[in-house]
Amino acid sequence: QSALTQPPSASGSPGQSVTISCTGSSSDIGGYNFVSWYQQYPGKAPKLMISEVDRRPSGVPDRFSGSKSGNTASLTVSGLQAEDEADYYCFSYAGSDNWVFGGGTRLTVL
Amino acid sequence: EVQLVESGGGLVQPGGSLRLSCAASGFMFRNSWMHWVRQAPGKGLVWVSHINSDGSTTTYADSVKGRFTISRDNAKSTVFLQMNSLKAEDTGVYYCTRDRSYASDMWGQGTMVTVSS
Numbered sequence: 001q002s003a004l005t006q007p008p009s010a011s012g013s014p015g016q017s018v019t020i021s022c023t024g025s026s027s028d029i030g031g032y033n034f035v036s037w038y039q040q041y042p043g044k045a046p047k048l049m050i051s052e053v054d055r056r057p058s059g060v061p062d063r064f065s066g067s068k069s070g071n072t073a074s075l076t077v078s079g080l081q082a083e084d085e086a087d088y089y090c091f092s093y094a095g096s097d098n099w100v101f102g103g104g105t106r107l108t109v110l
Numbered sequence: 111e112v113q114l115v116e117s118g119g120g121l122v123q124p125g126g127s128l129r130l131s132c133a134a135s136g137f138m139f140r141n142s143w144m145h146w147v148r149q150a151p152g153k154g155l156v157w158v159s160h161i162n163s164d165g166s167t168t169t170y171a172d173s174v175k176g177r178f179t180i181s182r183d184n185a186k187s188t189v190f191l192q193m194n195s196l197k198a199e200d201t202g203v204y205y206c207t208r209d210r211s212y213a214s215d216m217w218g219q220g221t222m223v224t225v226s227s
Contacts, residue, residue, distance in 0.1 A: 001172050003154075036213035038155070045205060045220055046155065051213035089155050093212045097160055097169040099145070104154035 004028065004090055004102035011108040012080045020105045022073045022090030028100055030071035034093035037066055037075045039086045040104075046089065050075060077107070085109045112136030112216065114206050119221030122196055126225070130191040132206030132218055139187040140164075143209035146180060146191045149220075150202040160209070161189060174200075196225045 005023040012018035022029065022037075029035055035053045038046035048057055050066035053073065063078045073092070077084050090102035118130040132144070146158040159180040160169045168180050179192040189206055201224050207214035 003156075032212070034212035038214070040155075045217040046214075047217070048213055048215045051215065052211050055211075057215065087154075091155075091157070091213065097162075097167060098171075099157040099160065099212075101147075101155045101157055 001094065001098060001100055004092060004100055006088075006090060006102040006105045008103070009106045009108065011110055012077075013110045014080050014082065016080050017076060017078045018080060018107065019074050019076045020088055020090075020107070022075070022092075022102045024071050024073075024092055024094075024100070026071060028071075028092040028094040029068065029073050031095060032093045033068070035066065035068055035073040036091045037064075037073075038089045038091065040089065041086050049088075080109050082109050114208065114216055114218035116204065116206055116218040116221040119204065119223045121224045121226065123227050124197060124225055126196050127192070127194045128196065128223060130193065130204055130206075130221055130223070132189045132191075134187045134189070134208070137208070137216075140184040144180075144182065144189045145207045145209055145214055146189075147205045147207055147214065147217075148200075148202045148223075149205070150199070153202070158204070159191065193223070196223075198225050201225050 037050040040046040053068045054066040115133045161180045177195045182189045203220040205220045208216040
């Protein structure tokens with residue numbers, strides 16, 4: 001049950017695009033299409049932004065998109081806005097009713 | 111209103127026990143898988159435990175296996191986390207979440223657990 005690997009930080013200017021990676025193994029990300037992404041503001045509960053690799057729940061702006069290639073999943077935020085500044089976590093099913101989070105990435109809007 | 115409300119957190123000494131509760135409302139709880147997730151102060155999210163809809167299947171992170179027990183009461187729409195032999199590293203905010211397609215689509219506000227002497 002090793003945590004998924006995310007960069008500690010990412011940044012971009014308003015209007016730009018930024019991509020956050022999440023690297024696991026064939027036992028988690030690579031083995032299942034059950035990767036999800038969460039946005040968390042300080043002192044608040046996380047919010048689901050992407051499920052099943054690339055599905056956007058109702059109400060999530062289409063500026064947020066997800067993808068996966070092999071053992072690495074990615075979250076792309078296009079047209080960055082100040083309100084996108086937050087912590088982002090990936091989460092993957094790892095088989096046998098086990099799950100694992102990434103370490104989290106702090107996104108800064110410059 | 112569709113919501114999850116955790117309770118039961120507090121200050122406990124190392125080696126002590128605590129039982130967290132999560133009351134669900136506004137959705138078909140008896141059909142839902144549930145999780146507990148925790149977050150140490152200033153740290154990231156960590157998956158703790160999962161329970162299926164009828165409580166027949168439970169799983170745990172290695173760090174809590176043998177010490178924590180997840181259970182549920184579908185008649186009361188509540189999921190529990192019994193935490194025994196608590197350690198300082200168990201300190202953090204504990205969230206219960208609802209599972210939808212292997213993602214946590216609903217989160218409670220969290221309950222703080224502090225393990226300290």
